[in-house]
Amino acid sequence: MATLKDLSRHLGISVTQVSRALNGHDDVSDDTKKRVRKAAKQLNYVPNMSARKLVSGRSGVVALVQRNNPDLIEDHNFIETVTNLSIEFSKLGKQFVLHIAPEDADEIGVYQRLIAGGALDGFVVHEPANDDPRVEFLTSNDIPFVVHGRTMGELTYPFFDIDNFEVGYQLTKHLLDRGHRRIALINGPEGFTYATLRLQGYQKALSDYGVEFDPNLVTSGRMTEELGLVKTIEFNSLSSNFPTAIVAGHVRIAKGIYQAAEALGLTIPRDLSVVSHDDVIPKLRASAFYPALTVTRSGLRNSWEPLARYLSQSLDGQAVAELQSVSSFEFVARASTADVS
Amino acid sequence: MATLKDLSRHLGISVTQVSRALNGHDDVSDDTKKRVRKAAKQLNYVPNMSARKLVSGRSGVVALVQRNNPDLIEDHNFIETVTNLSIEFSKLGKQFVLHIAPEDADEIGVYQRLIAGGALDGFVVHEPANDDPRVEFLTSNDIPFVVHGRTMGELTYPFFDIDNFEVGYQLTKHLLDRGHRRIALINGPEGFTYATLRLQGYQKALSDYGVEFDPNLVTSGRMTEELGLVKTIEFNSLSSNFPTAIVAGHVRIAKGIYQAAEALGLTIPRDLSVVSHDDVIPKLRASAFYPALTVTRSGLRNSWEPLARYLSQSLDGQAVAELQSVSSFEFVARASTADVS
């Protein structure tokens, strides 16, 4: 394994200049730079990360810490996040380590131990809660991190999120515009920011149209087909109150709603209108529903690149203000909604 | 962040002794060891990995490299491997990095670059092909690695596998013992060692019973429900030849076979016997099939711990011979097989 010293000897140039040449400093002549680069390639030189990080205090490694749970392996969101972040960080020349903490672990302690050894530069936090202890801890200890989503508190850290309040608002408004007044919401798990914001958007739309909020029409849970199926059937069992429309937090939930409608002998959209948010998952296309599903669309796949970049830039000292975005979405009206009869 | 020097100053002891005390060398008095450990805890000392690795040449990081492909995110096997290896390596105090290489990448080049920087100590290779170029490359470059499964060639490296030849043999023999003679095999993808070995076991059993091998009864592909469904229906379309029994390479394939039987109006086991290998996947229990599925059972979940340990021990210089195992399995006869009528 070639080192700087080898290059130095080979070229008859000081180690200093070799280092500076490779790092593109401007007190090295272009000619020398070229020679050094050529020799580096020729001798198959690759910088030693440990040495570099020892002096710089950086390791070039970032991590995502996830507490283990029995459903983790089935959790599509998690898998998607991990594989794509791995890809993006590879592109940025960073190592991405996935650290699965035991189910009963003190999660904060895990962060602490990982950062202390200097083995890690920063973290990706995903699925933040409204008031997330990890964000709290990382912030107050000045540990670099980026959040996929955001918390409800002050936003003093880099993050990438979509406008979930507006998602909730637009989906509900669309139904209100078509005359619906008994509109249910099957939301993501309580306590997570995205779900909270969508609920708030939903409520705001109702209140803007003078419709009273009915807590019986709102429910939440892990965003699976089963949830949509079960909750729709439960709505039906309080029969006097069955909604004329349902807002789903995820296409998978909508899928379950369709199944329930089938089982209950209801026709979409004649008997029940359905709208949903759509993360654009390859194997679950809203346009392929029958009838095609009306959605707010915002590809999850567009978030990985900025997410990785934000963390990287944050490590390079870029100001937080430039590393925050609330991305917008498209509204796509399809065949799953009708005017209320 | 406390360093050895800080501890040294604080205790009035040389840096050398502090280092040796913490690493449990035996030329440090027990008393000193105790004092040092206490102080270390008190000052919240965590060794700096980069410094340690700079001198030792080791980074404490291992990786799994996977070429990206469109189905990757849906690939249960892969997900299961990644999450569990992450857990096991965490337990061993190693960082596990998942490196997803672009679909068109030169995979060998990726290994080369990762190892060269000294950022990585070793690799986990999974789903090896019969004659795997990665294994070839890593072996000939003396790069430490462990294989989940094995190759068909000489086994000069650490690996953990199950006896797939015997799996194929036992499943087929069970059917032969019950009088079946037209036995089909729906196998994993060609070219992968586990599939090759199972095929060989299947063929050996046939030949031991004097049954001629019929290539039309053997097929293979990605181990999904669809594969089982499609292939069973295809067998049916060459109707004169429809098998009386099928050996499936995976419970998921068996699931598809059950669906096909349903669609074709066949009753298991009266019209068709089915056996399968079972990796013991939580969400897909062979015992919960109707009728319950006869299997060779060998929990995939038992392989992660040895796999991680083997790599770790290999890095510590342990002899390869002690780091290889071909684990056995259980044969569980259930209700999906009957004597041929």
Add this chain to the structure above:
DNA sequence: CCATATTACCGAAACGTTTCGGGAGTCCCG
């Protein structure tokens, strides 16, 4: 009491990189 082990310790070097402070040579301008 001398020689030899044994125990407990220490200074210095080494790992490969970046960076700080400085210095020699050349060019331009007054």
Add this chain to the structure above:
DNA sequence: CGGGACTCCCGAAACGTTTCGGTAATATGG
């Protein structure tokens, strides 16, 4: 021709750890 600016280069120190070689003090045995 003197002096400032610019260009290109270099030696040495530093990052935090492990390890090599050595040393002093104490114990052991004849």
